[in-house]
Amino acid sequence: MPELPEVQTTVNGLNKVLKNHTVALVWTDYFVNTKNKRTDTIKNKTFFERFQKEITGKKFVSAERRGKNVLIHLSGNKTVLIHMKMTGHLLYGKYERLEIRNSKLEIKEDAKKTKTSERNYEWISSDKHLSDPFNQFIHFLIQFDNGKSLAFSDMRKFAKVTLVETGILRDHADITTLGPEANDLSITWNILKDRLSKKPAGKIKTVLMDQTIIAGIGNIYSDEILWASGIHPERQVKKLSDKDVRNILWHARRILSHSITVGGDSMSDYRNIHGERGGYQNSHRAYRQTGKTCQKRGCSGVILRKIIGGRSTHFCSVHQQ
Ligand SMILES: [Zn+2]
Incomplete structure (x- = not known):
């Protein structure tokens, strides 16, 4: 999607x-x-x-x-x-x-x-x-x-x-019903923490994809943001530290903005208005990388796949805790 x-x-x-x-x-x-x-x-x-x-x-x-x-x-x-x-x-x-x-x-x-x-x-x-x-x-x-x-x-x-x-x-x-935009530069980590805390018992992967909490993130970018932040997708929101929330915000901005500069992600159906593919699928570290060695420096993990909240989720077996 x-x-x-x-x-x-x-x-x-x-x-x-x-x-x-x-x-x-x-x-x-x-x-x-x-x-x-x-x-x-x-x-x-x-x-x-x-x-x-x-x-x-x-x-x-x-x-x-x-x-x-x-x-x-x-x-x-x-x-x-x-x-x-x-x-x-x-x-x-x-x-x-x-x-x-x-x-x-x-x-x-x-x-x-x-x-x-x-x-x-x-x-x-x-x-x-x-x-x-x-x-x-x-x-x-x-x-x-x-x-x-x-x-x-x-x-x-x-x-x-x-x-x-x-x-x-x-x-x-x-x-x-939409939450604030995930790439809105006026969102501070405190605002993000406040938004996420509306679902304290929720799994972070599911809450990041909830458009009423924060708007624009779906299955691909939630996997990539959590991989980069070193956070397990099933971690409950109430168990995130302030540093975790800062990391999520930083990596969300970085990843979303990088993907816009390469024209989005065309691993699946997406094409731009001229029918051309974007390039973000070449930067995946987690999404649909099941079985591959984790690319984080010094990490010995492999990428696993699990259904979380009805969605296929990809994460590292070692560095995402
Ligand atoms: Zn790893």
Whole structure:
């Protein structure tokens, strides 16, 4: 799942390419063959029709990250809120609606002008990176007035896309429940200690991933931060010393900022808006390093894997206590 550095990489990309472009067309197939009880996301057909009407003709103002949410601010007091969940990522480029026939592409007229079933058509880009297999599960697309599109690839269809009035965004349930940003430089170790202490009996790995305590950290970065801090992922919060909390804060800042500079982590599905991989997977010391010798200097441990709080966790058998 995209975490803080990946969402930030996406947002930085959007701010570079979308300035002043106007929404020309909005498309989704999220509501096709999905049973979704919620009526406040585009997986609901009625909601989508309103969404489509409200954002068409609006101009891109800016993109922003809050926790793991992408916020796309448009003119007219509209903000598109996207939570990418497991496999979602936003892509930008030239897309065409093409008919798929016998596994071979044939250019046909626009799907809207034919009565052929939607399922025979797919959004295809001829761009080398955008045609990467991980980028081909397009379930939502916004086309802009320059002919280019923001396409959302989401293999498992778990993502959430909704529309919020910009003016009341801060009060939206998905935003108001979030803790402070994990990379916010105004967070001191005392503030972090105070946040963590809301779950004194919790295991530190689980509490670090709790978005209401601190926002932006998920499975990859919690493993990496705890490895660097020398703290066992199952250690209870109330058993952390002040030094431990200082270490967690220091390494969280260092690791998250390093990952943003290399374009995030692409060990799994994540790609930037141009469909390209980030580089943080090359810096893993714990995450998915099971069985490898620990890379901490002087440590004789090996990396173990254990399910903690329902999540696959990786840590050193020796130096993380
Ligand atoms: Zn070690």
